[in-house]
Amino acid sequence: MTTSPQNDPAVVEAASALLTEMKGVSVSLVYAAFLTDDGFDVARLPSRVTDGPRFASMASSMQALSDAVAHELRIGGSEYLIISSLNGYVIQLRVPGSLMVLSALFDNDATVGAALALTRTYAARMTGIVGG
Amino acid sequence: MGAGMTTAIKALSEIEVVSTEANNSERDVVDKPTTTVALDYGEIVLSNDEKIRMYGIPGQRRFDFMWAILKTRAEGMVLLVNNDAENPIAEMLAFVEDFRELCYKGGVVVGVSRSEIAPQPTTGEFARALAEVHPELTVPIFTLDPRSKDQMQMALLTLIVNLEMRETFGEAGVQQA
Numbered sequence A: 001m002t003t004s005p006q007n008d009p010a011v012v013e014a015a016s017a018l019l020t021e022m023k024g025v026s027v028s029l030v031y032a033a034f035l036t037d038d039g040f041d042v043a044r045l046p047s048r049v050t051d052g053p054r055f056a057s058m059a060s061s062m063q064a065l066s067d068a069v070a071h072e073l074r075i076g077g078s079e080y081l082i083i084s085s086l087n088g089y090v091i092q093l094r095v096p097g098s099l100m101v102l103s104a105l106f107d108n109d110a111t112v113g114a115a116l117a118l119t120r121t122y123a124a125r126m127t128g129i130v131g132g
Numbered sequence B: 001m002g003a004g005m006t007t008a009i010k011a012l013s014e015i016e017v018v019s020t021e022a023n024n025s026e027r028d029v030v031d032k033p034t035t036t037v038a039l040d041y042g043e044i045v046l047s048n049d050e051k052i053r054m055y056g057i058p059g060q061r062r063f064d065f066m067w068a069i070l071k072t073r074a075e076g077m078v079l080l081v082n083n084d085a086e087n088p089i090a091e092m093l094a095f096v097e098d099f100r101e102l103c104y105k106g107g108v109v110v111g112v113s114r115s116e117i118a119p120q121p122t123t124g125e126f127a128r129a130l131a132e133v134h135p136e137l138t139v140p141i142f143t144l145d146p147r148s149k150d151q152m153q154m155a156l157l158t159l160i161v162n163l164e165m166r167e168t169f170g171e172a173g174v175q176q177a
């Protein structure tokens, strides 16, 4: 049986390092977390905006619901999801080829395009680490 | 997790079930490949303009925000308890507490699953434990196998009859049932 990502110290450490680096690249990044498909926190940026474990569970529910909608409408697997709000937006996508998800909250100073590109880049970097 | 909620919705639904299964990373807790992370959705069509909408929820407490969303819309609930779990009676009592309003509306039946694997505790013991904490609640409790459409329909029917009695006779109707 393989170790789950949240219980694998090497994965947790790599994920934390990636998030720290991501924060360094974009000042608009307010919060970001890697989580498992079934809603366990793997790593997260320190933050007061949310309780990490709770957010991880919510993010996994959102991911599964958007996959279910994409399946229902027969538009293929969902590539990313965006929640756009008055004071910021959430961009979330799967770490390609893995059973993890990257979810990131940006303030409105970043453009959606830039934020999406950054989130994608770091999800792909995670694939490079855990394999895919 | 593992009580058979997803299995039950699949057994009952007349439409293709909407499911939100994700890889289960807690195989040490319950050894099954996937787990529900948002909801299961199924329907039973009663007539042209009436249908039963069934939502299966994730049982793990970390998804209690989904419980909050779904319980405000629910008329009733079939509470499935895995009798093969560590302490099934405590699990039942915890869920009755979390879904207190629904229970006190007469909207709950308890289905004890996996009882052929774990025959103890018996439904009598479940009933006594519930009566001790909630003497004023009358809850039908039976063993069932969520894989069986017939048995799930029986549970659902009991729930519906309870709710209808409640509607017709008020609280007393359910108390005497």
Ligand SMILES: Nc1nc2c(ncn2[C@@H]2O[C@H](COP(=O)(O)OP(=O)(O)O)[C@@H](O)[C@H]2O)c(=O)[nH]1
Binding pocket: B001, B002, B003, B004, B005, B006, B007, B008, B032, B034, B035, B036, B059, B113, B114, B115, B116, B117, B144, B145, B146, B147
């Ligand atoms: N032997 C036995 N297996 C059951 C019973 N109820 C459910 N199962 C099995 O246990 C698993 C439950 O999985 P699932 O429906 O995903 O559980 P959930 O987490 O409550 O949604 C399935 O493989 C079912 O076939 C039961 O009463 N007896």
Ligand SMILES: [Mg+2]
Binding pocket: B005, B006, B007, B035, B036, B056, B057, B058
């Ligand atoms: Mg389930």
